[in-house]
Amino acid sequence: MFELKKVEKTFPNVRALKAIDFHIERGEIVGLVGENGAGKSTLMKVIYGAYQHDGGEVLINGKPVRFENPRQAMDKGVGMVFQEQSLIGNLTVMENIFLGFERQFVKFGIVDWKKMAAAARHQLAKVKLSIDPKMVTSKLSFAQRQLVELAKVLTLEERVHGDLVILLDEPTSVLAKEEVQLLFKLVRELRSRASFIFVSHRLDEVLELSDRVYVMKDGEVVDHVKTSVATAESIQHKMVGRDINKEYYREEKQLSYDPAKVLVELDAISLPGKYQDISLTLHAGEVLTLVGTEGSGREAIIRTIFGMQKPQSGSVTVKGRKITTYSADAAVANGIGYIPRERKIEGIVAGMSVYENLTLSQMGRYSRFGFLRIGDEKALAREWIKKLSVKASSEYADCGNLSGGNQQKVVLAKWRSGGSDIILLDHPTRGLDIGAKEDVYEMVRAMSADGVGVILIADTLEEAIGLSHTIAVIKDGEIQKRFDGKPGHKPSLFDLIHYMI
Template identity: 45%
Template sequence: MIPPANPEIGQQPHPMVPALEVKNLVKHYPGVKALDGVDLVVRQNEVLGLAGENGAGKSTLLKALVGLVRPDSGEIWVRGEKVRLRSVVEAANHGIGMVFQEQSLVPNLTAAENIVLGSEGAGVRGGVYRWETMRKLAQEQLDKIGSDINPLARTDTLSFADRQMVEIAKVLRIEQRSQHPPVIILDEPTSVLESKEIETLFTQVRRLREFASVVFVSHRLDEVLDVCDRVSVLRGGQSVGEVATAGAAPADLHRMMIGSTGSDDHYHDQAYERSAEPLRPMLSIRGLSGKTFRDVDLEVAAGEIVGIVGVHGSGREDVCRALFGAEPTLAGEVTLDGKRLDLSSTRAAVAAGIGYVPAERKIEGMVGPMSVADNMTLTKQQSRCAGPIVMPKRQSSLVDRWIERLSIRTPHRGTQIQRLSGGNQQKVVLARWLVAGDIRLLLLDHPTRGLDIGARSEVYRLMRELADSGVATVLLADSLEEAIGMSDRIVVMSDGKATKHVPCPSGDKPTPLDLVKEMV
């Protein structure tokens, strides 16, 4: 049931009045126009998809809708009332809540505290938490999305996927907090979820449509078409059109996003031929064990891409982190190019010629306030120095060359990396290892997470260029299709063990179903 209108803010709108409307929204940043007259209409009781390449303006628009960014001009209307959203609290008071792509939870609080944060209600009396009440309030939201997370678990002990479910449960509390039919924004909510969790989320989104309006953002265009009623497309900070999802195809959206026809096989290697020469072993793992994996055996040859697939909790992410010295190991031996590998620290891994692109880009992959140039040369300081002396011209020349080569969209090499779109941030993180020039093993943990079709294709091209140069690559792909399309071999992990090694040669690829049978 829709809660009654708050008389202090406004009455229930006429059914034809949009739940949310944006008119000619403009936002400038130094050297770039993030929004250039964006228009958007979200109808009552619908799921509106928002699509666009990285850098199209989606993130800036969403932040404006939840009070994190103040537009330079334009108007925002909520249920027929013109509003100024100067904070997240003001947006929430108008019934607007958001699940952020880059998580916004407080890590040292429990899941329950995060879920009810700012709207504790009966969970607090006299400034003191009533833990059982808090647990029940949080459990009510977790039950809606079918999650078995312990509400009293500390958030920093949960996996990334579980933290994403806590984010979703948290924003659902707006149903109780707001006196309006809510507008819920989901920014890349499925990026780290497994197929079962995604279907659970979609069920919840469809339920929300009955009494709320939803803005759904995803680079997975098939998901957008599956769960949304309409899709609005941004390009270059402008609204370029919308399409009803009934009868539409991903190629239709891609054409609007970049002006050309997309293809679902952009990662496949029809034109990519392997050398007939035998590949030289580079990475050799024997009996590697850690807290969440055991007795893992794996070999990766120079110039080979090996994908590791498995369901959530299979241990594949921790194996990848252990190889970079970021997770402790309990047993086993790892050699790189014939030499015993020191797994005691990330510093030792980098010194051995190992590069790592983490899944949580903004937390582990970059330093937000630092410039593009400084982030790109962070690992190899000597690339910008002559002895102990920093040589700005040397750094500028090197960084500008990679900015041009990778088509990184940035106003300037000195721009803070946190001001770039997600796709361009990822290119900078990848460029860090290209700048280093001496990488022998590259560990890629969901390198295309949150990237649009064009940016993903560029990442795939870079991966193949690195393979051609002799770099051994371990890939934790964003989807089974991506793993199949990019890998020379695939290792299946289940319950912490490598249970199956699947050949993946060009022209004779396994199907996703072949892998799923081994994963579960």
């Protein structure tokens, strides 16, 4: 009923979608999986009208259509359930639900709030959510917001004649296990009214919910299988193009660390709402991995070590000295480097060249009386471009135009070249392709060999197990369990997950 035929989308320099064939039938739930950068989000944007395809055809019941904007897609019954952050926080639930479609409640330009509230309650009933539609959305929980999003898209039912196609973009990422089950139950019930495209990086959930799965890689659909016959391993295999388990667990490459030299010591630090009573020790050459779900407090812990957050109680000791002022510049002065998850926002400065980014944290070392020694900066940049084989045209290349993996290398080089010996890595491989990930692993091992202490928040559990000497499992801001991850004694995935959730 809804179909894509040989759909293409090209951006300057990138062919983001290559001859995509895709179809979905009435009442079907179709999964869409792929690694970051595989083209999932571009495909979704084409489907709900945020992007326009520039090749191939989009067909509804066999008739070609073209959506110039999301509104036109909605008029044809295609709606998008965004991740929970996409409700406008300063508006009420009902205003969000009917945003852009208030006209039905407006008489002579005046909104009939009672009528809108009643209509909103009707929509909320569809998703079994009983909240006051006059509530401001910023006061809702994540799960509630996700359901409001769904309710908002379900208003299409009343507006559009014909079939509905609803995209669910990572709807479970912030939900607890029970909430996920409730959502799935709801989606199954709603398939009498709509077809669903379910996009998620959680393969088990995709397999549980969907009838069929499309697997994307490098802008192409590489496989398309019925879930009744598919296994998680086979899909994973297709997603990454090769067997994943070999990459991790390179135990033979892992060196042991020096337990005598303590770099960072956290003594019972607490920050209400983020983490409680965290005590950890990082040694020279050690890779310490914090494992936990999204929002378990891992990020706040490393931001505390970097001085961007201040614990309410407890103390942080870096190289034997107790921290008194919590600020990023003090942390940098102590030899701490931070590689944030939001690489493009916090990691590199887009618009600045490689050499400018490299010395940003150590300008004092590359200047005299406040004047930069640009020649030295460039030499440094050339050296590190070579050392880490950064794919950049030269040291003048704009970091914003580098690929994710190369940006990550620049950020790493920034800290390493400055002599930082405590490196905090937050999802360093997020959004990177396999090759680039392997490079990052190699760099982590190299740092460890150099006696650098690394605290890692890994993207996947396999990554965590493979790279770390020590693993701390964190749940709801507290350390649940510590594992020794030395070669030969690695915990299993199951061990970790058991304590995570």
